[in-house]
Structure formats: structure tokens, C-alpha cells
Amino acid sequence: MVNFPFFRHNPQGFTEYIEMPNPDRGFEVEAFNILLLYGMSAIQAKAVLAHELMHVWLADNGIIDIDDALCEGSCDYASYMFLKDVGSAQSNYIIRIMREDLDPVYGRGFRDVERYVGTNGVAAWLHMLHEEARRAPSSYAIQSD
Numbered sequence: 001m002v003n004f005p006f007f008r009h010n011p012q013g014f015t016e017y018i019e020m021p022n023p024d025r026g027f028e029v030e031a032f033n034i035l036l037l038y039g040m041s042a043i044q045a046k047a048v049l050a051h052e053l054m055h056v057w058l059a060d061n062g063i064i065d066i067d068d069a070l071c072e073g074s075c076d077y078a079s080y081m082f083l084k085d086v087g088s089a090q091s092n093y094i095i096r097i098m099r100e101d102l103d104p105v106y107g108r109g110f111r112d113v114e115r116y117v118g119t120n121g122v123a124a125w126l127h128m129l130h131e132e133a134r135r136a137p138s139s140y141a142i143q144s145d
């Protein structure tokens with residue numbers, strides 16, 4: 001889920017996971033539905049879509065039960081990568097709102113991931129997400145037991 005400016009604390013996007021039984025892994029995600037709030041600007045909608053697609057990437061890689069701030073911060077970082085490439089006044093404004101957000105999950109999570117990627121790079125961030133999922137006490141595979 002993502003809450004973006006201008007309605008930062010109201011949902012603007014949501015990803016629904018459709019799970020199917022799997023004899024080896026218990027369950028696996030078979031499909032996704034991504035819902036976007038109607039009426040956003042094109043840039044906002046694409047930024048929200050980038051966030052939701054990062055949720056899909058995480059689930060598709062079995063990275064399910066990680067810290068909420070790391071999860072949402074990573075998804076906001078995917079939006080940030082899109083917004084940075086756009087480089088418009090509106091995209092820069094949205095980035096500023098993300099950086100200044102006081103929310104302990106979204107705002108802090110984004111700042112932590114931005115700092116991590118700035119120091120270590122994108123490949124290290126994606127690797128770290130896999131490692132965090134392996135360390136999680138109730139990873140996706142374990143939940144299905």
C-alpha cells in the first residue's frame with residue numbers, strides 16, 4: 001500500500017495477492033491485482049504504480065515478512081527512482097514530501113533505504129532484502145507449514 005502526497009496518509013494504491021496452494025512451498029503467490037486511486041496526475045499514478053510493483057517484486061522473490069519500514073521504504077524507493085528520472089517540478093516536490101514525511105514506517109523507512117542505497121548501491125540493497133527475508137522468523141515458506 002502507498003500513501004503519497006498530496007494525500008500522504010490516505011491510501012492511493014493497493015496490491016492484492018492471490019495465493020494458490022503449492023505442495024512444496026505451502027502457498028505461492030499466483031497473481032496480483034494493483035488498485036490505484038482514480039484522479040491522480042500521471043506522475044503520481046506512475047509513482048504509486050512503481051511503489052506497488054516493488055511490492056509485487058518483493059512477493060515474487062519470497063520477501064514477505066520483513067520489517068514494515070524496510071518494506072514500505074523500499075517500495076517508496078522504487079517510486080523515488082522513477083520520480084528522480086522524471087526530474088520535473090512535480091516529481092521533485094513529491095520526493096521532498098517523501099523525505100520530510102515523519103511517518104515511522106513510510107518516512108523513516110524511505111530515508112533509511114535512500115541512505116543505504118546511497119552508500120551501498122542498488123544491487124546491495126536488493127541483496128540485503130533477500131538476506132532480511134531469510135533472517136525473518138516467519139518467512140513466507142515457513143508460514144505455510
Ligand SMILES: [Zn+2]
Nearest residue numbers: 001002072075
Ligand atoms: Zn506499500
